[in-house]
Amino acid sequence: MIKSLLIGTNGSRWSQAAVDLGLSFARKTNAAVTFLAVVDVPSITAGEPVPIGAAGIKAERDVKLLAEMRERMEQALERAAEQARFLGIEPKLRLAEGSPEEELGKEMQRHDLLVIGKKAVPETDRDPPPSKTLTAVLRHASRPVVVAGGNLSGEGPVLVAYDGSLQAAHALSAFVASGLHAGDPIHVVAVGDDAARMGEIAQQAMDFLALHDRAAEAHVLPLGKGVADTLADAASRLSASLMVMGVYGQPRVKEMLFGSVTRSILARVPVPLFLAH
């Protein structure tokens, strides 16, 4: 059972989803809550080409943007704290300055679980640029990470995406240990065209769940349009409120060129994701 939750917030609507979901987990598990907001200093002060006469302009701009971001993060923490207190939870608040992935990575080690928002996609010219934090955090996560988005009730059926890999096994074990969704039905979904083999793989997960007295149902689905789309369809069909899956680390160049399954799933699956290495 989790005892301490870390919730990342930056005031964006995606991080608000993390606050909502994290607090619903905390209410059910009685876990302590820490909110962390990070002033992303490196992204503001990073070197960039400047023309003659503009070095001072850049320095002044950086100071202003840092002050503005500091204020925004303080407000985000205060809003999250108010919401927690309304639910009877007294949270700890932490404002850090530095690289968000490094600060989250360090702080994560003090907790059982990190809840974080999905990657924000700018919709207007006034939205902040897309953050690389989520990808970087997932790459080096020392604890399971829940990425909030979609259904935020914190209860309902759980979909376990299982392919028999070490990462998938570790994610399932971490999920069971977390005590989240304790009484909710579980669907183990194995995706692949070799039905017999995928059935065997799904059964491994079923056996593990049975060991921990968790009732589950197995589904073997053909690959169809691809892993991400098949899982997204399954999550909708089963009205899942959480999807559990392992995260693969792969070389950055390969990920840049060909994308990653995790990234596709993050973009397509309409429910929160419980992820572990």
Added chain:
Amino acid sequence: MKFRTPRPVIPMAVLALLALIPDVASAAAAMVPAEEGLGLDGSQLGLLWVIPFAGILLSIALFPLFAPNFWHHHFGKVSAFWGMAVLIPMLIAFGPAVTTYEVLHVYLGEYIPFIILLLALFTISGGVRLKGQLSGSPEVNVGILALGTFLASWMGTTGAAMLLIRPLLRANAWRDRVVHTVIFFIFLVANIGGSLSPLGDPPLFLGFLQGVPFFWTTQHLLYEMTFMAVILLVIYYVWDRIQYAKEDQSRRPASEERLGIEGGINLLLLLGVIGAVLFSGFVELGSFEVYHVHIAYQNLIRDVVLLILTFASWKLTPKASREANEFNWFPIQEVGKLFAGIFITIVPAIAILKAGKAGALGFVVDLVTRPTGEPNNLAYFWITGLLSAFLDNAPTYLVFFNTAGGQANLAVLLSEVKTLAAISCGAVFLGAMTYIGNAPNFMVKSIAETSRIRMPSFFGYMVWSVGILGPLLLVMSLIFLR
């Protein structure tokens, strides 16, 4: 956050200095005979003498990217270092007489007048402020862009951009789609609009100091500038109309606030600047010599008047207006320190270019010369322009002005028009291709970013500039400069 000081700078710089020494042995022959003056004879100088010039330009381009904190605190020392990398070998090779002459020649004739003009325009235009609130409709936006394009030639691109960017952003504060407006503002107000007078853009003032008449660019770049400006304004208007239709009109302010001017005295002082520069271009009062360097009385009067106007602006402008404009002296100090190095390091490069094909930079001359020996104006335009887009456009202009024959060939350049027009258009227009092509580009980007607008990255901006300006510049160059 700490930035690591890039250690290679000292050894690299020392190497560059030492690299000049072998050239020094043969350099004694590079002095122009006494009867012709004390200048360097570029035909005798090797390519190594150009290293400090390339070094300072590359330092300006790369240090802010890879060592921003170091650059912010030490750019003056880097500039001084590259200046010394020319002066010390010059002293050893040619002695104090030639070195003193070259330093005085470039400082009294070009650097000091150049900095005084920039100081005057910066101080005076930084004291004017437009108050009030407009609605940010496509008509208002296109009006502000057109006004800025017109003003840029008479108060400098930096001045016009400083005056209008905040009112433009205020007018569009309720809109979600604003990046295209800022980008077209950079194209038009921060660059292209500044092409019609020596006050518009620094390279054109350097041309004026070299003898190009004040109204030469007004007369000979008018078609090129109008072609670019009108088409860009039309594209902008259509684009903004489409974007405007997608905005949530309920957020539009119910009423507009009347426009007003704070620090209006500076507009009068600006007329004084135009008058002083015009005076020096039209009046001949004779000259005096400082160590063989001729100083024209009318130029001296111009510079003194500009300093008085600067002082008057500082004293007469309300502090609140300056604060609202976020005025401070750092940019002009930076310009002063960096150009102090650039103007020294460019001396051997210009001397070599003056030697034409016989000089060590003969390959540059070949690049812009047809096999028939005629200048290739399209090559002048694109090469000057592309270098201006990534390096500073003022030294780039000087390099190609001298490649084309410089002051010695001025009468031909002025009468045949197209070569000088190509160099001028290249230096001014292509400054819009990157955020570093001209100082106001980055200033406008920074002000937009602090107004919570997500501006494109360096290369993201180039997608806009290459996509929109690229084809237009190509057509313009083929019509007017071929």
